[in-house]
Amino acid sequence: MKPGLFLLYGLLLCGFLTLNLLINGYVQNCLPTQKKRPALLLGLAFVNIVTLGVFLWLDLAIFFIYVIFTVLLAADYFFLLRTGFPSLLLLACGYGPFLLLCAHGVLIPLFALVRGTTMYDVVNDNLSYDVSLLLALLVCILLLCLIGKWMPYERIHLLFRCTDQRRLVCTCLYLLFGYLLLESYVYADRFSGIWIPWFHLITSVISMAAFLMVFWYAVDVSSYIEYELKTRQTEKQLQRQVVHYQQYTKYVNDLRAFKHDYRHMVQTARALLRAGADQKALDLLGQMDDEMESSLRYTRYANHVVVDAILQECAGRCREKGIDFSALVNLPERIGLGDLELCRIFGNLVDNAYEACEKCEAQNRFIKLDSVVSPDWITVQIRNTFSGKIELQDGLPLTDKQDPSQHGVGLSSTRQLIESTGGFMQIEIDPAGIFTVKLHFCAATG
């Protein structure tokens, strides 16, 4: 073999390594709340490239090279990331190889057209094949960088969180990928019509464009879904506030009415006492006491106005359903989270607890919140009864909500919020039917 080919071979491997690392970077940055193991991934990338190198040396059909590359990536991510979502894994490992195949599918016919030969000749000549692959790698790397620039990680993040959209993109990707692979058998055809390279070129371009369009569109839709969820949450919060204000207005009105009655009653009591009807006066006073207890009861659940409003509203719903609700939450100012964030966290948790209790058929259903405060930590514990089975995945329960696109918005966003400020969240499941979420907030310093 000529030294030039050796050099080309080396460059090819370098290209594949760069591509692999680039995809790794994508996966690490985009997967939500996954453990990151950069060193291991780097090591595995080398293993991939060596394996791939052996297969390249064997001069296998293009079809094999791409399938092997995809399978190698899939194996890496499967063992390292353990996402549990097949579509996530498939998307992560198919994305890079597919774009590479598209680029390659454009370059081979171009070579054939420029040199005026058939694609069979291009593919079966070692030099032109390697050069085309190298160029394809370069184009693919460039393309990935460009996509990364136009579409920041945060946006792709959204796609990874939204199951429906992810499935759509994944299906589209593998349909096109499969089709292109099948199409690549055209290289084995010696038939020398000029339309064949053109046809293959256009197919590749269209496949790539179609995928990118679907991808773009899906990311957009995911962000709309996220946006809508947030709006829905805000709306729910507003409703809660309204209920809270209504309760409060009622309380104020009751108080006014009581004050009005009170003056009257005191006069009566005085008159009764003056007339020597002590027992009657005592009865009257007892009655006043009862009334004050029954109608003028206002229990505060938290020393934070917004959180208190959320808890008040939930307490009201629980009362209607006969769920025992008790809460005493101390949130000092140094909790370091804004009203909106606290709103999101507590709204979510209280809703989850209420839904679980509602479904539960046990006799003594309850929701109980309490807190422990130390100088550095603020711990809030929410316990509620549940029935049925809860499976934990990655420390979070799998949702049983009808709409799976909402999965991961509740507890996982709570976890992200808390972890972003240095705290953490623990979930405990008591087989006796008690579900506990412990939030450990980090107190802000200074």
Next chain:
Amino acid sequence: MLHIVLCDDDPAIISRYKELLAQLAEKHRMEYKLSCFGNAEQLLFALDDIQFGVDILYLDVQMDRLNGIEAAKKLRSSGCRAQIIFLTNAREYVFESFDVSPLQYLLKGDTSIEKFEEVFLRAASLSRQESAELFDCERGAERMAIPIREITYFEVTKRIVTVHYDGGTFDFYSSMSELEGRLLPRGFVRTHRAFLVNLARIRRLGQEDILLTSGETVPLGRTHIKNVKEVLSRFLSTGGGL
């Protein structure tokens, strides 16, 4: 010995809880000394004399002249580290009471004997930890006894252990397994192959490291994250009890 103080303006309540405490102490074989006060002013006066050397303080909230929460604030600001438990009929003061970080706010009417016992035991265990428990170590002829609450973390390299505490560092010969045997039951957690950290000194948890109250960071090993979270969570949700 535990020093317990009861303060309530109702003599009937005092005698009731006196009896209850006597039963609990006998049940759990604890030695204790009890002082009772009929109002908060007497309490402040008396505690000033004994330099606030009280372990557990049961305080009524609604009392004439000085209420329980005000009294507790005064005690705290003069350096009283006792475990305060409010015993009251009035629910409405509960949020105000948070300022003095009481161990518990118990409603007289709603508190079962079991609940009272649980809180009492927690207070007792916390005040035992609070009392200067010492960690002994030696290097040659040099001996050290460091109060456990001053220790931030231990770092082990080969057979040499470095203990980091508020006053500095000290090296001695030991091993991780030996340290773990001595310290895991006393509020420490392994965060890394070579690090053992005082739970009470953890300020925040990062992805790969832990910030301590001393401002130092120690590494958080991947294999230890789950356990650290579990142990720390238990520690925090019981208010520092184990």
